[in-house]
Amino acid sequence: MAQQNIRISYAFLSKSDVSEAKYKAHMDMKLEVSGPDAFFYSEEMFLADSLSAIAFGNDGGIADLSAYEERGMHSSANTELYHIDFSSGSYQSYYRLINNVFIGEKEPLDFPAWVLVDSTKTFGGYNCKKAEAEYMGRQWSVWYTEEIPVNAGPWLLFGAPGLIVYASDSDNLFNFYILNQEYIPESRLPLLEKNYLRNAKVQRISVKDLETVKTRANRDLDYMKQLMGVGSTTVRDRNGNMMQDKRFRKYQPLTSESYWK
Amino acid sequence: MLIASATIVAFAAHVYYYCFVLSCGYTIEQESPRELTSEELLQINDLLEEIYCGGGSNAEVPELM
Numbered sequence: 001m002a003q004q005n006i007r008i009s010y011a012f013l014s015k016s017d018v019s020e021a022k023y024k025a026h027m028d029m030k031l032e033v034s035g036p037d038a039f040f041y042s043e044e045m046f047l048a049d050s051l052s053a054i055a056f057g058n059d060g061g062i063a064d065l066s067a068y069e070e071r072g073m074h075s076s077a078n079t080e081l082y083h084i085d086f087s088s089g090s091y092q093s094y095y096r097l098i099n100n101v102f103i104g105e106k107e108p109l110d111f112p113a114w115v116l117v118d119s120t121k122t123f124g125g126y127n128c129k130k131a132e133a134e135y136m137g138r139q140w141s142v143w144y145t146e147e148i149p150v151n152a153g154p155w156l157l158f159g160a161p162g163l164i165v166y167a168s169d170s171d172n173l174f175n176f177y178i179l180n181q182e183y184i185p186e187s188r189l190p191l192l193e194k195n196y197l198r199n200a201k202v203q204r205i206s207v208k209d210l211e212t213v214k215t216r217a218n219r220d221l222d223y224m225k226q227l228m229g230v231g232s233t234t235v236r237d238r239n240g241n242m243m244q245d246k247r248f249r250k251y252q253p254l255t256s257e258s259y260w261k
Numbered sequence: 262m263l264i265a266s267a268t269i270v271a272f273a274a275h276v277y278y279y280c281f282v283l284s285c286g287y288t289i290e291q292e293s294p295r296e297l298t299s300e301e302l303l304q305i306n307d308l309l310e311e312i313y314c315g316g317g318s319n320a321e322v323p324e325l326m
């Protein structure tokens with residue numbers, strides 16, 4: 001593991017169902033590796049949380065109008081956060097709905113048994129080699145580069161002989177690819193955690209239970225509202241006509257549901 | 262995203278109604294059993310934007326060379 005702090009930007013493409021032809025893109029994902037810790041999170045969430053810490057007081061009221069206006073330019077919708085602690089061989093995951101934070105307690109890392117494939121390509125200017133493994137209930141193919149000697153990668157992918165710069169699953173539901181990387185003098189992780197948990201009501205549960213809550217909330221909007229403590233929703237189109245509200249939507253978690261059975 | 266797009270529009274019998282005008286043109290009336298803070302309203306606005314306006318799936322996977 002590199003001694004310097006390194007921050008890698010990734011694009012994360014996902015489908016909510018295998019039948020979809022194209023992906024939804026999240027272009028703001030960050031992997032930060034600092035000493036034995038690796039965090040994976042949304043940059044938009046980090047910026048929104050950082051500005052909220054200035055914009056709002058402890059009562060949730062507006063404390064700084066300038067910061068409030070800037071906060072409105074960022075989205076806190078993607079609140080998934082993953083933390084690998086390589087020193088203890090464990091990981092945690094986090095999920096937040098408004099100020100309700102679910103923390104998945106430390107779970108032993110599932111070490112992917114990478115099979116190195118004799119194939120070399122380039123991506124983003126990096127020379128890459130291929131590896132494959134079954135991991136967290138899915139079959140993953142990754143391309144890693146030995147030019148960046150960091151045994152980490154996007155989400156919870158890790159353990160290849162270099163930084164994972166490209167990854168996809170065999171169902172073509174998910175794809176990660178590197179955008180850029182930078183060595184940084186100081187980690188933002190203390191600030192990330194502090195602001196993520198600011199004014200939060202924390203529930204500590206198992207990672208398995210957290211995955212169940214997150215998956216159900218993403219599929220069943222009534223359940224999401226129940227967790228948020230709000231009531232029903234009325235939706236109108238741009239002409240003011242009342243629309244039937246959607247209750248269910250498709251969603252696929254990165255960790256396959258079959259993994260927990 | 263619209264700043265301060267949520268406004269309280271009614272209060273009756275311990276139910277609060279908030280109105281969110283989303284960037285894709287939808288208007289959402291959200292019930293709440295309690296008064297929501299400014300910070301919570303922005304967070305809800307973010308989620309509603311993602312649920313009702315963020316459905317565009319048009320990205321393609323880049324090729325390795």
